[in-house]
Amino acid sequence: VLVVACLNPAVDVTLTVDRLCPGESHRARMSMQRAGGKGVNVAHVLHQLGVPVVLTGFVGGPRGAAVGAGLDPGLRAQFVDVGDETRQTVTIVDAAGAATVVNEPGPAVTVEEWARFVDTFGALLREADAVVLSGSLPRGVPSDAYAQLTRAAHAAGRTALVDAAGEALRAALDAEPDLVKPNEDEAAPFGTDGSAVDGLVAAGARNAVVSRGARGLAARVGEHRYDVTLARPVTGNPTGAGDALAAGLARGLSTTDGWPAILREATALAAAAVAVPYAGAIDLAVLDQVRPLVQVREV
Numbered sequence: 001v002l003v004v005a006c007l008n009p010a011v012d013v014t015l016t017v018d019r020l021c022p023g024e025s026h027r028a029r030m031s032m033q034r035a036g037g038k039g040v041n042v043a044h045v046l047h048q049l050g051v052p053v054v055l056t057g058f059v060g061g062p063r064g065a066a067v068g069a070g071l072d073p074g075l076r077a078q079f080v081d082v083g084d085e086t087r088q089t090v091t092i093v094d095a096a097g098a099a100t101v102v103n104e105p106g107p108a109v110t111v112e113e114w115a116r117f118v119d120t121f122g123a124l125l126r127e128a129d130a131v132v133l134s135g136s137l138p139r140g141v142p143s144d145a146y147a148q149l150t151r152a153a154h155a156a157g158r159t160a161l162v163d164a165a166g167e168a169l170r171a172a173l174d175a176e177p178d179l180v181k182p183n184e185d186e187a188a189p190f191g192t193d194g195s196a197v198d199g200l201v202a203a204g205a206r207n208a209v210v211s212r213g214a215r216g217l218a219a220r221v222g223e224h225r226y227d228v229t230l231a232r233p234v235t236g237n238p239t240g241a242g243d244a245l246a247a248g249l250a251r252g253l254s255t256t257d258g259w260p261a262i263l264r265e266a267t268a269l270a271a272a273a274v275a276v277p278y279a280g281a282i283d284l285a286v287l288d289q290v291r292p293l294v295q296v297r298e299v
């Protein structure tokens, strides 16, 4: 089973308006609510692919209950309850498809609640093949949370994939995660263009993938470097494409496939996520169409 940690899940609310005008009131054409947060998206994609997965993280209050209720049917979750309230994100999409996003910070987690999470995670590690640590950290959680969880995974003989940004990513690198997957903005402190993957490995990552939106990705695996591109980009909603990529990489890590095959399939999965208007799902028909369009080149 793949254990996916989403420490700061959210109720994602999407409102559709004709035109967004700051300072004015609007009538929403449509309103949709879904469980979100990067780790939730990763778990949803894995679940859709039929990969056994267990989702964990913190939930609190009525919105925490809404996260649990908003998960796809059959997705196994084992959350730790917190006293503070789960966050909400609001996305306003206009007729042209432009998305304006407002993210709440999420609950403040106490020292006791974090300790309870570490215990829960430790118990899940016994049945884990690999772990995915994805997304921002709620307040109160130590900034080296992903390093602590990666060390716990390694002590149990499991591999760890980290998709994070900022201080959460930097601190995680101390524990030598098996794979990190920031996007190019998030990886910029470690280098630009092709050098970011090397910078991430120099800073501690065992392997690194830097995603580059519609331009594909750069990978550094062991001593090999790959550029992966797509012959033709997919039009649609790129939010959550990185999470589908992380899901594909996590699944690949627990197979005996070689890196080129893992990178190819994960890139196809990410493209197939763009074709779905919300995060945390892929279009299986598009997946079949894009597979032959993925080019993996050793550089």
Ligand SMILES: Nc1ncnc2c1ncn2[C@@H]1O[C@H](COP(=O)(O)OP(=O)(O)OP(=O)(O)O)[C@@H](O)[C@H]1O
Pocket: 182, 183, 184, 210, 211, 212, 213, 214, 215, 216, 217, 230, 232, 233, 234, 235, 236, 238, 239, 240, 241, 242, 243, 244, 245, 267, 270, 271, 272, 274
């Ligand atoms: N328009 C697109 N068409 C096809 N594939 C895409 C497109 N946009 C992104 N991808 C694929 O998705 C991967 C991840 O995209 P991106 O770099 O935007 O991730 P991200 O910023 O982490 O996204 P998020 O965090 O919102 O999930 C890219 O490496 C690429 O393979």
Ligand SMILES: [Mg+2]
Pocket: 163, 182, 183, 242, 243
């Ligand atoms: Mg991302």
